[in-house]
Amino acid sequence: MLIHVRHRTRYTYDHPVQSMIQALRLSPRNHEGQYVRRWQIDLDQEGTLRPGEDSFGNVLHMLSLDGPLTSLCITVEGEVEMLDTNGIVRGALEKFPADLYLRETPLTLADAAIADFAHEIAGKAGSNKLKVLHGLLGAIHSEIVFDTEQTDTATTASDAFRLKQGVCQDLSHVFIAAARHLGIPTRYVGGYLMRSDDNIHQEAGHAWAEAHVDGLGWVGFDPANGICPTEAHIRVATGLDYLGASPIRGARLGGLAERMEVQVTVADSYPQDLAQQTHWSKPVDAIQQASQQFQA
Amino acid sequence: MPFDEMRLEDGSVRAPYLEVAKWLEGVTSAQLERRRAEAELFYRRGGITFAVYGDAQGEERIIPYDIIPRILAAQEWAKLKAGLEQRIKALNAYLADIYGPREILKAGIVPPDLVWRNPAYRPEMAGLAVPHGIYIHIAGIDIVRVDGDDFYVLEDNARTPSGVSYMLGGREISIRLMPELYGAHRVAPVENYPNELLATLQSAAPRNATKDVTAVLLTPGQFNSAYYEHSFLADKMGIELVEGSDLFVRDSVVFMRTTEGPKRVDIIYRRLDDAFIDPLVFDPHSMLGVPGLFAAYTAGNVTLANAVGTGAVDDKVVYSYVPDMVRFYLGEEPLLKNVPTWRCRDPNDLAYVLDHLSELVVKEVHGSGGYGMLVGPHATGADIALFRDKLKADPTNYIAQPTLSLSTCPAFVDMGIAPRHVDLRPFILTGADGIRIVPGGLTRVALRAGSLVVNSSQGGGTKDTWVVES
Amino acid sequence: MLSRTADSLFWLSRYVERADYLARVLEAAARLSALPKAYGSGTNEWESAVATAGCTDLFRKFYETPEAANVIHFLAFSEDNPSSIKSCLEVARNNARAVRTAITSEMWQTINGAWLELPQMAAKATDPDSLMDFLDWVKEISLRFDGSGYRTMLRNDAYWFARLGIFIERADNTARILDVKYHVLLPEHAAVGGGIDYSQWAAILRAVSALTSYHWVYRQGLQPWLIADLLILNQQMPRSLASCYGAIAANLERLSSAYGRHGESQRLARSILVQLENNRIEQIFQSGLHEFVTGFIANNNRLGAAVATQYLS
Structure with a gap:
């Protein structure tokens, strides 16, 4: 199946930005079941975009822009040929042994509640790792309600688990925290999902998790949908948590308040309205990852 | 009786201390007290202070200084120096390995989880070619003695070791306040440390740096406890003392903001922890770092000293494998001894430790500053019970070592001249042109009678360390 | 630096x-x-x-x-x-x-x-x-x-920036006194005369340590327009606006020649200095003392901002 993706991120600023730097993990790579036919990143401002690769093997572009800028739009657009692999990831670039993915990170730390939850599931599922992981997948999918209002990009797994609410990122973090607590190497995946309903317009990309099972290798689990990834899941970046696979991490000098709007379109045919459509998501005040302030 | 570096058990004076012993006989307590007070004034006037974390007053304190120098004979130092050089080479090779080909893991010498699950290991560094292959440009290796023959390594500090300003301050005081004693010895100089450090940093510049390389010292700012040292070193080296906001990255090159416009920076001696150096890669909330710095580093456009992720050797379990690293990477037998270490992650070791808690020192694997440790022979029953529970709950977090009878040196304390336990932190500089170690280092002294804890946060003081030619 | x-x-x-x-x-x-x-x-x-x-x-x-x-x-x-x-x-x-x-x-x-x-x-x-x-x-x-x-x-850029800070602040301070007290210096007020005015005038001069200087310079009793002249245009008086701007311009010139580059700060400082040098106190009173002082404060702030942009950030 050929999937078309267009992902636009538009920033607007109250005051002109003097300079900006961003790390972009927005480009998928090939592996079994995923072949990138065409992919490009476009900017509506003049800047330098330096391609590279991070230590996890993700494609990493460093973007530097000099102001004054009052807005910036980053458009990612491409086509990926997808095949269903039953959620199993083969032939991907692996830079680390699976055991690295047992590391704890602040976002994926299992607190007592997640630890108890993980042990309860594991107790029911028995010794088969795959069964345990499916148990976690089902339980997290049913217990945590998908809700875009309660959490943000800094929400930890334990906070989301306590709220019992969150977005795909939060559900993935809970899955990772629980699986790692059980000694199963697990990682975060950021990407795109072509929805099974006809709604091609989305407000954000998608996220899920991959766990390492002896004999099978890396297997995907999408707790937001309660399924293993299918041919509709395009893998873009992986990491220990959201921060390692985040599509855009940036910092800027000046600009005061920032507004960020995201528009993601994922469809299995080139959508008729792709050229002129203006389905922007609700503007949100983006969290500034890091800003620099100077004595006036 | 612990080994005293001045006086043997039979009352005779060890050769390196002959002059000191003679001097101590002739000097009165009042004279010593006056010099002690002058030394304190020197530190206060110079603002050689450290801030105590969690102190509501934000008070700036000075570290107590003991004016009686500690003496090492040149031959003793030569032996120690060779051991330090060997050790730093092995530690550097280990870092190059775990961020590179991972041979030591494949050889089954170090358990892989000590790398993969070590919080100080930075996966972001894997596969990155650091300039000249140097990771630990500046190390502080803590050394103790238990007898006249051997030096033991207590711990390796490969992140941002501090204390060198006290080493230099101590020497300044010796020369000013004890001219008669200083003049009676041929003391190897340490005053050239800032020059040696600058030469080391400059030698480590990236290969594509401009001819006139620019080095800077990156500090977390004036509220950091070691700020005095940062500004002191920058000043002595004649380089800029910068904060994160003074630097910026454009197109993977680091610049500093100057009154004459942006100026390219080639080498950053950073006294800022890994987690804070770049919000785009590490802690996203850090305001102390430089966005894009890591990308510039990855692109080979700037040298970070020390490299990122060097803390992976500071770990106290990893420490126990350093002699194996020396053998593995250098094919040599270690010159410096390690303190025997029980790894509580190993069930047999744990069982032994639990049975012998009252004799052992138990330390947290990632602990520092003398906190979070149990000194068995000095501990109460309740402390031991507490550690027993901690060990059982999380054995991988602890190691145990025999309670070493650290050597003592004469110190001037309230009751007069008395032996006090000491350790030694030499500073080892590694540049592209070799290893430099100024003779001696920072001697830390536990001023409380019987105490083995030399950390300044726990009542420790410092002494000048003289390496003397006989 | x-x-x-x-x-x-x-x-x-x-x-x-x-x-x-x-x-x-x-x-x-x-x-x-x-x-x-x-x-x-x-x-x-x-x-x-x-x-x-x-x-x-x-x-x-x-x-x-x-x-x-x-x-x-x-x-x-x-x-x-x-x-x-x-x-x-x-x-x-x-x-x-x-x-x-x-x-x-x-x-x-x-x-x-x-x-x-x-x-x-x-x-x-x-x-x-x-x-x-x-x-x-x-x-x-x-x-x-x-x-x-x-x-x-040392007489280098560190010194010049330090001096620049002193004189920009001092000019601002002198201007603020004039801004608040200008009314007691106006002619219609002066006509009233009397002890109260004398005290007010003397107070202004004291606030800038210039009571004695006044007598040295003008050799006569306190006259409001002469007080204004002393504080605004007199180049001998170290707290006058003209004197401050002489120093500001000089320090900026030293910076620009050391760095080999002129900028907005130098242009602005010169233009303010020239305005002060070529002005007469009668002219200032004629076109409005208050307006003059308000305009000066705004210009001085603009210079501060220009220095910040050119050198300090």
């Missing part, structure tokens, strides 16, 4: 200068308010002290009516007022600490010593006499700081 270092030097000087100015303002207000009530002019000297310090709006957030006790507290000791003497000395010390190695030990000891001594000095200033002691102490600190900088600093 690091921009942040230059920034700290610049602000260090400005805050020490501001502390000195506040001490003079308080001294002048205390002297005027001590006059017999018969001279009562209907003006509130304490209110005008707050205005001269440029913090009327902030003051009103804390107090209703300006009177001796609350104004003295607010301008000298308040931690809520970022421009109180205490706050100025604290900010100055923090800036000094940040550039500890760029200033001389004499300067550091002066400002650090002041910061250490401040709590006792402030605690003692409980009655009018000891308030004067406190204000004298503050002026003393600024003299020592200024003097030690003058005597011990």
